[in-house]
Amino acid sequence: MPLDDLPEWLPDWCVDRLGDEPVGVLFEVRSISAVFGLRLAGGRDVVVKAREDEGRAESCVAAQTWLAERGFPCARPLTPPVRVGELAVHAEEYRPGGELLSGDSPDVAVRYAAVFARLMAELADVNVVPPLPNPRWIRWDHTGSGLWPSIGFLDERDQSVVPAYVLDTAERARERMLAADLPCVLGHADFEAQNLRWHDGHVWAVHDWDSLAWQPEAALVGAASGVFPKTGPATLPPIESSAAFLEAYQDLRERRFTAEEQEIAWAASLWTAAHDVRWEALHGDPPASGDAVLAQAADRLRRANA
Structure with a gap:
């Protein structure tokens, strides 16, 4: 340039x-x-x-x-x-260098979960005004009248191109999260592979701190468990990989999620994916994550008690 x-x-x-x-x-x-x-x-x-x-x-x-x-x-x-x-x-x-860590296997999920656990532990000691409003893809707690947070240029487009199963999935996941009564914490809300770099097996850099959010810990962890493999178009990892992420995170933080927190984590993993499918559909792009959402929604909703 x-x-x-x-x-x-x-x-x-x-x-x-x-x-x-x-x-x-x-x-x-x-x-x-x-x-x-x-x-x-x-x-x-x-x-x-x-x-x-x-x-x-x-x-x-x-x-x-x-x-x-x-x-x-x-x-x-x-x-x-x-x-x-x-x-x-x-x-x-400028912090150049490092490599992408690709893959969505349970082993890769555990490596990402270890970084996220360290990140969340460090942020627990940070005292700042909550960075609100939350980023749009994790703003299920918006106060608008519709299902999605208001985004003017998207709201003006033909909403009929968004698959019905995406709307149903997002609505059920959102209802479950809104019904919870959990304290909010500071966390990274865009924990995707493309925002991390690795060197000699260790994390070298975590980027995109503009995407901090103020949501329940379990929701932030759940969202991360659903987006960690993302290096391009939206996707969902296999359910066993999200489960490995959640389990490793709890082990490393030495705190077990309650039954409600487990459910909120699974609901959050679906909301972000549904948001991405809608985004891609409204932009006229083939929704790469659509098939995964369709295939996994029932199981993830069951785990979310939604």
């Missing part, structure tokens, strides 16, 4: 906040947020992240800073979030 293609505000922002102007672009990724890897005139490589300012960024960056300063494998923020127009912008260290 040429420097001339950077947003107009970004070079001056770098000078003001980082003391140097960008002289090269290492990478650019645009999804829900825009992420720019930049080389500064002084030789430093940094990452600048910009996302819609929903009031969440300050808590997310503060939690990431706390973890990085205590040695957790994540990039260290270099600035607090700064408002630029309608965006919240911050910079962090």
Whole structure:
């Protein structure tokens, strides 16, 4: 990407906040947020992240800073979030390297569960304002009148393309979670393979701290057990792999989930998958996770008592 293609505000922002102007672009990724890897005139490589300012960024960056300063494998923020127009912008260290850990077997699930257990244990000591509203794919507790959290450009599309079984699955999972009375905690809500890197068998970096959420622990663990293999289009791992994830997490935290927490974990694993199928259907993409949701919904709903 040429420097001339950077947003107009970004070079001056770098000078003001980082003391140097960008002289090269290492990478650019645009999804829900825009992420720019930049080389500064002084030789430093940094990452600048910009996302819609929903009031969440300050808590997310503060939690990431706390973890990085205590040695957790994540990039260290270099600035607090700064408002630029309608965006919240911050910079962090560039933490390249590492490899993807692919696969959805129970053995792979246990390795991811170990990282998630460490992550959740560390976050338990973080004291920040809850980063609300939660990310849309884990916002089953929204206060709107419909099944899904309101997303304007999606809500305007033809909803009839979303398969009926997806609506039924999401509604039953959501009803079960809303019926629970569990305390909320801080947790990572986008614990997908594509957001982690590994080196010599050990986790090297956990990314996407913009996706912290405030939900019951069991729900966060359940959601992670359903998305950990994701490296591209949405998918669901085999049920035995989600079960291995949940079991390993409890063993490592040395705390057994109650019967209600077990049910909430299984319900959460389905909500995120149903959300992804809807997202893909409304974008006209073949829902890669659709077959898995259809095949596994009855068993996961049974385990959720939904």
